Amino acid sequence: MPLPADELLQGTLDLLILRTLSREPMHGWAVSHRIQEISKDALRVNQGSLYPALHRLEEEGLIESEWGVSELGRRAKFYEMTAAGRRQLARESATWRKFSEAVQLVLQFA
Amino acid sequence: MRIIRKVIHRMHTLVRPRRFERDLDEELSFHLEMQTRWHESQGLDRQSAHALAAREFGGAIRFREEVLDTRGLTWAQDITRDIRFALRSYRRAPGFTAVAVITLALGIGTTTAAFSIIDAVLIRPLAYEKPERIVTLTGRDSLGREIPSVSVPTFDDWRGQSRSFSAIALYGTARRAVITAGEAAHVETANVSPDFFRALGVQPALGRTLMPDDVTKGEPVVVVSHGFWARALGSPRTLPDAPLRIGTDAYRIVGVLPPGLEYPAGVDLFVPDAFGAPWRTASRNNINFNAIARLADGVTIEQARSEMRTIAARVHAAHPDDLYGRGVSVTTLQRRMVGPVESYLRLLAGAVIAVLLVACANLANANLARGAVRGREIAIRTALGAGRWRLVRQLLVESVALSVSGGIAGVVLAWALVRLVAQTSAVELPRAGEIAVNGTVLAFALALSVGVGLVVGLAPVLQAGRSALAATIAAGGRSTGTRRRATSRDVLIGIELALAIVLLVGAGLLIRSFRAVISRDIGFMPDGAVTAELSLPPARYSGRRASQFYGELFSTLRTIPGVTTVGATNFLPLGSSATGFIDVEGQADVGAGAGYRVVSDDYFRAMGIPLLRGRFFGPADDSGTTRVTLVNRAMAERYWPGQDPIGKRFKAKSMEWKDTPWLTVVGVVGNVRHWGLEQDAPVEHYVLYRQRPEFALNMAVVARGGDAATVMNGVRERIRAIDRDVPADIGTLTARVDRSLAERRFVMNGLVAFGALALALAAIGVYGVLSFSVAQRTREIAVRMALGAHRRGVLALVVGHVLRVSIVSAAIGLLAARALSRLMSAFLFDVSPADPRTYVVVTAVLITVALIAAYAPARRAATVDPMLTLRSE
Numbered sequence: 001m002p003l004p005a006d007e008l009l010q011g012t013l014d015l016l017i018l019r020t021l022s023r024e025p026m027h028g029w030a031v032s033h034r035i036q037e038i039s040k041d042a043l044r045v046n047q048g049s050l051y052p053a054l055h056r057l058e059e060e061g062l063i064e065s066e067w068g069v070s071e072l073g074r075r076a077k078f079y080e081m082t083a084a085g086r087r088q089l090a091r092e093s094a095t096w097r098k099f100s101e102a103v104q105l106v107l108q109f110a
Numbered sequence: 111m112r113i114i115r116k117v118i119h120r121m122h123t124l125v126r127p128r129r130f131e132r133d134l135d136e137e138l139s140f141h142l143e144m145q146t147r148w149h150e151s152q153g154l155d156r157q158s159a160h161a162l163a164a165r166e167f168g169g170a171i172r173f174r175e176e177v178l179d180t181r182g183l184t185w186a187q188d189i190t191r192d193i194r195f196a197l198r199s200y201r202r203a204p205g206f207t208a209v210a211v212i213t214l215a216l217g218i219g220t221t222t223a224a225f226s227i228i229d230a231v232l233i234r235p236l237a238y239e240k241p242e243r244i245v246t247l248t249g250r251d252s253l254g255r256e257i258p259s260v261s262v263p264t265f266d267d268w269r270g271q272s273r274s275f276s277a278i279a280l281y282g283t284a285r286r287a288v289i290t291a292g293e294a295a296h297v298e299t300a301n302v303s304p305d306f307f308r309a310l311g312v313q314p315a316l317g318r319t320l321m322p323d324d325v326t327k328g329e330p331v332v333v334v335s336h337g338f339w340a341r342a343l344g345s346p347r348t349l350p351d352a353p354l355r356i357g358t359d360a361y362r363i364v365g366v367l368p369p370g371l372e373y374p375a376g377v378d379l380f381v382p383d384a385f386g387a388p389w390r391t392a393s394r395n396n397i398n399f400n401a402i403a404r405l406a407d408g409v410t411i412e413q414a415r416s417e418m419r420t421i422a423a424r425v426h427a428a429h430p431d432d433l434y435g436r437g438v439s440v441t442t443l444q445r446r447m448v449g450p451v452e453s454y455l456r457l458l459a460g461a462v463i464a465v466l467l468v469a470c471a472n473l474a475n476a477n478l479a480r481g482a483v484r485g486r487e488i489a490i491r492t493a494l495g496a497g498r499w500r501l502v503r504q505l506l507v508e509s510v511a512l513s514v515s516g517g518i519a520g521v522v523l524a525w526a527l528v529r530l531v532a533q534t535s536a537v538e539l540p541r542a543g544e545i546a547v548n549g550t551v552l553a554f555a556l557a558l559s560v561g562v563g564l565v566v567g568l569a570p571v572l573q574a575g576r577s578a579l580a581a582t583i584a585a586g587g588r589s590t591g592t593r594r595r596a597t598s599r600d601v602l603i604g605i606e607l608a609l610a611i612v613l614l615v616g617a618g619l620l621i622r623s624f625r626a627v628i629s630r631d632i633g634f635m636p637d638g639a640v641t642a643e644l645s646l647p648p649a650r651y652s653g654r655r656a657s658q659f660y661g662e663l664f665s666t667l668r669t670i671p672g673v674t675t676v677g678a679t680n681f682l683p684l685g686s687s688a689t690g691f692i693d694v695e696g697q698a699d700v701g702a703g704a705g706y707r708v709v710s711d712d713y714f715r716a717m718g719i720p721l722l723r724g725r726f727f728g729p730a731d732d733s734g735t736t737r738v739t740l741v742n743r744a745m746a747e748r749y750w751p752g753q754d755p756i757g758k759r760f761k762a763k764s765m766e767w768k769d770t771p772w773l774t775v776v777g778v779v780g781n782v783r784h785w786g787l788e789q790d791a792p793v794e795h796y797v798l799y800r801q802r803p804e805f806a807l808n809m810a811v812v813a814r815g816g817d818a819a820t821v822m823n824g825v826r827e828r829i830r831a832i833d834r835d836v837p838a839d840i841g842t843l844t845a846r847v848d849r850s851l852a853e854r855r856f857v858m859n860g861l862v863a864f865g866a867l868a869l870a871l872a873a874i875g876v877y878g879v880l881s882f883s884v885a886q887r888t889r890e891i892a893v894r895m896a897l898g899a900h901r902r903g904v905l906a907l908v909v910g911h912v913l914r915v916s917i918v919s920a921a922i923g924l925l926a927a928r929a930l931s932r933l934m935s936a937f938l939f940d941v942s943p944a945d946p947r948t949y950v951v952v953t954a955v956l957i958t959v960a961l962i963a964a965y966a967p968a969r970r971a972a973t974v975d976p977m978l979t980l981r982s983e
Contacts, residue, residue, distance in 0.1 A: 027137075027140065027141075027144075028137060028140075028141050029140070029141045029144035029145060030144075033144075033148065047138075047141060047166070051134075051137070051138065051141075067133075070140070070144075072143065072144070072147070074140060074143070075136065075140070076137075076140045077133070077136075077137045077140070
């Protein structure tokens, strides 16, 4: 059963989107597809969460968008990481790692 | 950096929101396409791939709205978008929009016009310094009636003994002949004591006001009103050097008053006056002046009243034969100025508010109907996650957008109405010059528009909140005519009809009163008589010279083609008058008075006043012969009931400075309603101008016969030919009678107009609601018909419904009208507030109009084709 990514902890979806976009600019569908693929179908991003999140991140200046031509030869909106986004990703990844290690420890030894 | 980016983003979406929405739609449809492709690549056929992608996509609209929300569309931006949406949806329904905007414009426009008049006349403080501290002082006569004027000796006592006032002043007004640019004209002039402007608290716009030594130095000076300065002098930047000619004297202009002062009404020139001899030593019964004062710091009006009561008692004790100074009233100036019109302005304001309520009820109903049609749209948007507040806001914004559009049209209407009332002199209002559509009025109109929009918009909001969404959708958005909603529509219609009936009853009672008033005998024949009010410069026309002037004038006026008779009087009917106490020979002091008028020999013939007994004045009556007088019937009956008054004698005390000669009655003439058609004729007597030349300086000439326009020109030319310096105000007796009815006509026309407006709006409301409900019930009607109902039965169903609603609301409206009509008993004349004829006629009119409004929709219902309707399901 795939886990809807938007039911994860607050901020997790943002982190996943930022991480996905950190390699290369891509459009919305590709972001959701990539998350699903990498997580081996464990995480599925609901479109209803994806686009609000993308627009929110863009508004916060963590990513920016540009209209380009997709692999279908059709106009598509590509999202790209900004420098601020990169800093945010670094910070959030570190936090997440600490957090998940902490949870891991509790689960093992508590 | 981030913040700047954010701002730029928002600016972008704010400026080009539609482009943003289009982009979003494109992005989402691209996503759908990609997902479909992906499923296809996994081996599904195109159709199932698309279906699967769409399902995964979920409520596309929902997250589209969510994106729009996260997009941080600011509140202002939302409103902008809502307004744009509202305007778009109104553009799609031009008929509805036009009716709604016109309805609102009428409601808001009339209310705004009423507000601008009431604000200017009743509410706004006078344009004086601390205007609430200015009071008027008026006396009481021996019968306890309030007398607006006071004698100089009594005023001197008030001034000498009172401590409550920081300034107390006396003034008297008169029309004087003023010559500007070689043209003689009448100008309302006030003689004022030097404290006058200090009492009012006026700073001059130019020059100075009056000083105490202006009355002692003896140089004639004058202060002019702002209006006169602009109109007659051409708004010079400095005080003109050339003197102003008032009568035969030259006055130096020393000051110009600021604009916006309208007290005393219509006065343009203020000349200082010490009110010395002969006034100071004359009888206390010469009450020719008015008193104003400014309350001293820390003194309340109550304290001033109590002090003045004491003083008045003391004055009366010292001068028991003084008939007028037997009490004193202290009233604020504003109340004194606007009091007479306050009650009818309030009445009209009430009528206007009723019209506004009818307009609002109409709009609320229209919105309910639209809300029912849009129930499906609202239900879907709710199901898709649109927040409740969001929908409410949308509905309210739509409603406010509409009402503000109506309000803008209403302001234009208000502007026209205000011009009509204030500038075409349909009625004379105090402070009329201050009435304007100004900033306050615009703010009022805006607030009113928004308020109306919110109230009217709430109706469908409450409905939308109540409606069972699922049921709405399931029913295909058609049969949303729940009982409750239908009832609330009927209630609104009922309110409209009831309000209309209240106004119509008021209008009906006023029409009946007006008829009763104009059917009264005024006592003279107004038709076919031209009048010329003129004033002779006293210096040039002393003694017998005035009599000579009139003798010459009468004979030259009789040569105007068509003119048959020429007469003259010092007071025309329906204007000011003089009253005095009299001593009748052989009777004890009866404590009442009689009016007196100075007339020429032919005055009664020129006016068409009948001689009942005795004779008119004749050439034999002259300055040297016995003083003669004619009394009116009322006076004959009052003082000599059952006797022949011819040959009886009496003395008119206040007509004289000192000695009062006997006047011998030589004839009795018919009563004239000198104080207006609604009043009883006063007890009066007439004296001949040749025997009283000092009262003959300001006479009004009456020329009967001929074509009015020709005679008016002829009179003007002939007066000028005798003396260019004598100004004359030319008019007709008919116009004079009309003017005396202006106020009553104004109130009646106002109520008739508002009643008709309310009725028309209510009719539109009935038509609209019925059309809608017939459209909604087409299926039900078709089923009934398919089951055997007759067309006539369907017609009866719809008409019967309207009849029931209008009868119930007529009953409620009549009860309300009966209760409210008591409030307007002051405006009624010779008709009971419960006049059954009015109530019956008005009810018949209302029900007829409601049925006419119901006819078209009822016919539409009756012509429903059951087969066609049911097949189209």
